[in-house]
Structure formats: structure tokens, C-alpha cells
Amino acid sequence: MGKTESDNIISREVYYYRFKGEVNTGHVIGVAVRRALDVGVSALIVASETGRSALKAARLLRDLNTRLKLVVVTHPPDETWGPRGKIPIGLKHPHNVKALKCLKSLGAIIIQSTRPLAPPSRSIGWEQTLPETIIDKVLSIFGQGVKIAIEASLMATDSGAVDRGDLVVSLGGTFKGLDAAIVAKTTYSYYFLREYELLEIIAKPYYTRVKLPEYQDPTWKGDLEQYYEEITC
Numbered sequence: 001m002g003k004t005e006s007d008n009i010i011s012r013e014v015y016y017y018r019f020k021g022e023v024n025t026g027h028v029i030g031v032a033v034r035r036a037l038d039v040g041v042s043a044l045i046v047a048s049e050t051g052r053s054a055l056k057a058a059r060l061l062r063d064l065n066t067r068l069k070l071v072v073v074t075h076p077p078d079e080t081w082g083p084r085g086k087i088p089i090g091l092k093h094p095h096n097v098k099a100l101k102c103l104k105s106l107g108a109i110i111i112q113s114t115r116p117l118a119p120p121s122r123s124i125g126w127e128q129t130l131p132e133t134i135i136d137k138v139l140s141i142f143g144q145g146v147k148i149a150i151e152a153s154l155m156a157t158d159s160g161a162v163d164r165g166d167l168v169v170s171l172g173g174t175f176k177g178l179d180a181a182i183v184a185k186t187t188y189s190y191y192f193l194r195e196y197e198l199l200e201i202i203a204k205p206y207y208t209r210v211k212l213p214e215y216q217d218p219t220w221k222g223d224l225e226q227y228y229e230e231i232t233c
Contacts, residue, residue, distance in 0.1 A: 012035075012200060012202075013031075014200075014201060014202065014203065015027070015028070015031055015202065015203035015204075016203070016204065016205070016206040017179055017203065017204070017205045017206060018205075018206060019205065019219055019220065019221040020143070020144075020145070020174040020175075020179050020205040020207075020208075020210060020214075020217075020219055020220045020221070021173065021174050021175055021176065021177055021179055021214065021220040021221055021222040022173070022175075022176045022177025022178075022179075022221070022222025022223060022224070023177070023179075023221040023222045023223075024173075024177065024178065024179040024203070024205075025053050025056060025173070025177040025178045025179075025222075026056065027203075028171060028178045028179060028180065028181050028202075028203045029046075029053070029056055029057045029060060029171065029178060030060065031181065031202055031203055032044065032057075032169050032171050032181035032202055032203070033057070033060055033061065033064070033066075033068070033169075035169055035181070035183065035200070035202050036068055036169040037064075037066065037068065039167065039169070039183060040167070041068075041166070041167045041168050041169050041183065042069065042162055042163070042166040042167060042168060043068070043069040043070070043071050043156070043161070043162045043166065043168050043169075044057065044061070044068055044069065044070050044071070044168070044169050044170075044171075045071045045072075045073060045149075045152050045153050045156050045162070045168055045169070045170040045171065046070065046071070046072050046073070046152070046170075046171050046178070047073050047074075047148045047149065047151075047152040047170075047171060047172045047173065047178075048072050048073070048074055048091070049074060049075045049080070049089035049090065049176070050087075050088070050089055050090075050091070050095075050096050050099060050176075050227060050231070051072070051074070051091050051096055051099025051100060051102070051103055051231060052099065052177075052226060052227070052231065053171075053173065053177055053178045054070070054072040054074075054099070054103055054108060055099060055102060055103060055106075055231070055233070057070060057171075058070055058102075058103055058106040058107070058108050059106070061106075062106055069109065069162075070106075070107065070108045070109065071108070071109045071111060071156045071161045071162060072091070072103055072108045072109065072110050072111065073111045073112075073113075073152040073155050073156055074090055074091040074092075074110060074111065074112050075089045075090045075112070076090050076092075076112060077089070077090035077092050077093040077094075078090055078093070080175075081213050081215075082215065082224055082227060082228070083215050083224055084224075084225075084228055085228075087176075087224075087227045087228070090112070091103070091110060091112070092112065096231065098230070098231050098232075098233075099231040101233075102231070102233035105233070109161050111155055111156055111159045111161055113155050113158060113159055114155075115151050115155065116132070116151055116154050116155065116158075116189035116192065117132045117133075117135055117136040117139075117147075117151055118132070118136075119132055135192075135193075140208070141208065142201075142204065142208060143174065143179075143180060143204050143205050143208035144172070144173070144174040144175070144180075144208070144210060145171075145172040145173045145174050145178065145179045145180025145204060145205065146172065146180045146182060146201065146204055147172065148172025148173065148180070149170040149171055149172035149180050149181065149182045149184075150170070150172075150182065150184065150196070150198065151172070152170050152171075152172055153168050153170040153182075153184050153186045154186065154187070154188070154189040154192060154196070155189070156168070156170075156186070157186045157187060157188055157189075158188055158189050162186060164186070164187050164188055164191070164195075165185060165186070165187065165195075166185070166186055167183065167184075167185055167186075167199075168183070168184055168185075168186050169181060169182070169183055169184075169202070170182055170184055170186075174205065174210055174214060174220060175210075175214035175215065175220060175222075176214075176222060176224060176227060177222050179203070179204065179205050180201075180203060180204045180205070181201075181202040181203045181204075182198055182199075182200060182201055182202060183198075183199045183200035183202065184196065184197060184198050184199055185197040185199060205219075207219060
């Protein structure tokens with residue numbers, strides 16, 4: 001008996017957000033975890049500069065009592081702009097080490113490494129015509145969150161937290177928080193253009209362009225006050 005048209009169709013829900021940024025964090029984590037469990041991926045990868053988004057994901061996985069592996073990809077200790085002055089980022093920044101300890105206690109694997117699309121060559125100039133700059137700008141068409149989700153999955157693979165060829169769900173965001181999630185077949189960063197497969201977009205902002213600084217962009221929404229406060233487990 002021949003296959004029907006429906007045998008050739010995979011039907012999945014996709015979520016589009018009217019606004020970019022932190023306001024979407026809780027929802028995107030929820031739908032990403034559900035997709036990860038439905039698809040049967042090897043890991044949930046979360047890009048998290050301060051640990052706040054990652055902690056929300058870790059708590060949900062704990063409450064669901066699932067064995068799904070959580071890999072948190074963080075930024076080197078640094079600072080970014082904010083409405084009330086600089087916001088400390090990186091889980092090894094003194095301001096965020098409590099979040100680091102909390103995540104480890106919840107079983108998360110923490111990764112800090114060089115971003116594939118921001119290698120030493122980009123220190124020549126962020127907008128210089130370099131291969132990494134071109135790839136970065138092309139991926140930005142899908143939004144900052146999707147681009148970061150792709151980079152985070154590459155970094156997790158390069159570090160050995162997940163294996164080359166693994167199916168993963170990866171989350172990223174615009175400025176602070178999370179607003180995008182993807183299903184991907186990952187690989188090492190140096191095989192990116194040959195092997196990497198973005199299989200599904202689970203969620204993303206509907207409009208992807210962002211004005212800098214992001215917190216002044218009317219299409220970005222979220223609670224930034226929490227980033228100036230002490231983190232609690």
C-alpha cells in the first residue's frame with residue numbers, strides 16, 4: 001500500500017512573539033522543554049549571561065522530574081549596558097556566582113568558551129568584512145535569539161557537553177532573557193556550514209530587527225530590574 005500525503009508531513013506548533021526579549025522567557029522555556037521531550041533530544045541548551053533564564057529552565061526540569069540534560073552556555077565575565085548602568089554578565093562574574101552554584105546544584109552543565117561567530121579576528125573591528133561577520137549578519141535575519149541559539153549549540157558541541165550529530169533543543173534571546181528556541185542537529189563549529197542542520201524553529205519574535213540600545217527599543221520588553229538584584233536559588 002502506497003504512502004499517503006500525510007505520511008510526508010510533520011506538523012508542529014510554532015510560536016511568534018509580538019515583542020522581543022525577556023518578557024518571553026517563561027513561555028519559550030515551557031514550549032522548548034515540551035518539544036525536547038516530544039522529539040527525544042539529547043539535551044536542552046540554554047544561552048544565559050547571568051543564570052536567571054537558565055535557573056528557570058533548571059527548576060522546570062526538576063519539577064517535571066525528567067532526566068533531560070541541561071547545558072548552560074554563558075558569557076565570559078563582562079558587562080553590558082542597561083537602563084540603570086552596566087549589567088554584570090557571565091556566570092563567573094562575582095555578581096553572578098551564586099547563580100552558578102545554584103545551577104550546579106540542580107545538575108546543569110556549565111559551558112564558557114569563545115563564540116564561533118566572535119573569534120579573535122573580529123577584534124580587528126566588529127563590522128569588518130570577515131567570514132564570521134558575514135555569517136553572523138546572515139543568521140541575524142532570523143533574529144538575535146535564533147542566532148544565539150545556533151551559536152550556543154555549537155559551543156556546547158565544541159566543549160564536549162553534547163556529541164557531534166546530536167539532536168538538541170537550543171534557546172537564545174535578544175539582549176536579556178530568552179525569546180527563541182530551535183531543534184537542531186548539531187556539530188563542531190568548524191563543520192558548521194557542512195553539517196549543521198536547523199530542523200525546527202519552535203519560537204521566535206515575529207519582527208527580528210532591533211535598535212540599540214535594546215532596552216530603548218519599543219519592540220523589546222522585559223523586566224530589567226531583576227538584573228541589578230541579588231539572585232536567589
